[in-house]
Amino acid sequence: MKTLMSFTAGLALIAGMAAAEEVRVYNWSDYIDEELLEKFEAETGIELIYDVFDSNEVLETKMLAGGSGYDVVVPTGTFLQRQIQAGAFQKLDKSKLSNMGNMWDVIAERTATYDPGNEYSVNYMWGTTGIGVNTGKVAEILGDDAPIGSLALVFDPANMEKLASCGVHFLDAPTELIPAALAYAGMDPDRKDGDALAKAEEVLMAVRPHVQKFHSSEYINALANGDICVAIGWSGDILQARDRAAEAENGVEIAYNAPSEGALMWFDQMAIPEDAPNPEAAHTFLNFIMDAQNMAAASNYVYYANGNKASQEFLVEDVIGDTAIYPDEAALQNLYTVTPFPPREQRALTRMWTKVKSGT
C-alpha cells in the first residue's frame, strides 16, 4: 500500500500537481451545479470525488456499516438525528467554518430539533414534499377544476382511477408519504401510533392499484418527458422537471404545489462521518459551500431553498421570488415537520409500506 501511495504521489509530482489531497463527498443526485465542483478544485487544489445517492436508506446503511470512505454526506434531518445517536458523525469544528455567520437563524432553529445546537451539521438545502402535475394532461382528464393543489388529487380513489392510465408516481419514502396520508385524513402528520398507521394504510391502500411506481428519482425525467402525469415528489425535483420540459420544448408543462392540507418540510444537512479519512478537507468543503455566492449558485441551479441567509441577495428572482421554493409567511404556516420513527414503529412502518407497494 505504501509503495502504491508513493507511486501515486510520484505521479502527481510528475504531473505538476501541488498536492494529492482529496475529499470525498456523497450527496443526493441532481442536487448541485456541477460548475461548483470544478470551482472548488480550482480554488483549493483539493481533488474532489463526488458521488450521488437517491435515498436516505442507502446513505444510512453506509453510515451504520462504517468505513464508507466519505468525508461529507448529506442526510435528511430525521435520518441525521438517528445516525447521530448511533455515533456516525463527528462534531463540527466551527473555528474552521469562517462562513458560519452566513447561516439563516430561522432554518437553524428548526434543524436544531434533529441536531441539538447544530453541533454535527449545517443545512445544505431544504424543501417541501408536494405534488407535481402535467397541467395539460391532468386538465384533459379531470377537467379544468382538477384539485391540483390538494392531496385529494392523489389520495381520492375517484381521481386516481382516472389518472392511472396516464401514470402516477409516488416517492418511495414511507417517512414522507405516511405523514401526507395522515394530513389528508385530517390527523397530526407526526403521529406514529398503531391507529394512525392503520388510517394511513387505509388511505394508501385505496389508491395503490393506480400508482404505477414508487420511486424517488425516476419521476423527474418521467414528468419532463410526459411519460407520467402526476408525481408526489420533492419540490426542487419537480421544478427541475418543469425546466427540463421547457428546455426540451416538448409541449409538456409541469407545475408544483405544496398541498393545501399541509406539506412536509424537510432539511438536508451536511455532516462529517465519524471515520472520515480527511476531516480537514471536509471542513474546507463545507466552508466553500457555505460561501454566500456558492450557495446561491447551487440553489439557482437546483431550485431548492437553502439555509444560508447571506446567499439570498445572489439568488435569481425565479428562485427567491417563487413561493413554491421560498414560501411566504402564510405558506410557511402550512408546512409541518416530523420526527424520526423509533425502531419498533419503524418495523411496522416498513412492513406496511411493503404491503402498500406490493399488495402483500
Added chain:
Amino acid sequence: MMRRTFLIALPYIWLLALFLVPFAIVLKISLSDIALARPPYMPQLDLTGGLAAVWDFITQLDFENFVFLTSDDLYWKAYLSSLKIAALSTAITLVVGYPIAYAMARAAKEWRPTLLMLVILPFWTSFLIRVYSWMGILSTEGVLNQFLIGIGAISEPLQILNTQTAVYIGIVYTYLPFMILPIYSALEKLDDSLLEAAEDLGCSRTTAFWLVTLPLSKGGVIAGCFLVFIPTLGEFVIPSLLGGSETLMIGKVLWEEFFSNRDWPVASAVAVILLLILIIPIVLFQRNEQKQREAEG
C-alpha cells in the same frame, strides 16, 4: 510436492475466503439482535476478552429472527413469487434460446464463430446500461410505443414498463446467452451421421429432432436452465428498474430489510433461507454435471 499441495489447496483457500467466511459472517449476524449502533446489531464479538468473551458472545445468539420470518406471510409469499418468476423466466428463455442455439449449430462452419461472437457481444456493455436502455425502449413515450403507434398497430401507448411483463423481458434478454451457450455447445458436438441414420430408418426430420437431437442436447438444456434459474431467483436489479409496485421478489424484500428497516439480523436470516432454497438446484446441477462427465469419460 509443496507445489502440488499448494495447487490443490488454492481453490479450497479461495472457497474458504470468498464463500465460507462470508457465509459464517451472515449466519452470525442472522443470530444477533438489532441495535442502534455502528454496525447496527448486537452482540459484537470481542476477541480481546479471551475465551470467556467468546462464550458470552455465543450464549447471546438465538434463532429469534428465523422464528420471526414464519410469523409474517410476506416472506414465504416473496420466496414463492421469486420461484415462480424464476421458473417462468427459465421456461421462456429456453423456448427462445433453443431455436437460436439450434440455428447456430446448423449454420455453416465458417459462420459459427461470428454467430457465437454476436451472442457474447452484449457482455461488452455494462449489464446496468443494458437494463437501463430497456426503460427507454419500453416506456410509454419510448421507442417501441412510438414505433407501434407510427405504423398504426395501436392508438394508445401500451403500458409495459413498470409491469411484470417488463421484468420478464429484462430477465429473458439478460440471461439468454447463458441458455444459448451450453445448448449450442451440446448441439455442436452432435454427430450428423446419427440424424442420417434416423432418417434412413424412416424418421421424418421432425421425429428425428424429437428422438435424436433433443435427447442428446439434454445436458446443455439442463445446464442452461440452471444457469438462468439460479441467478434469477435472487435477482434485484431487473425488478427494481423495470418492475412496478406489484413485483414482489425476495431480492427486494432483502433490500428493504437491510436498507429501510436497518434490520441486518432479519435481512441476514432472509439471505440464509434464500441460500438454503438455492442449495437444492445447485446440488442437482452439480449431480447433472458429474453424470455427464461420467458419461463422456
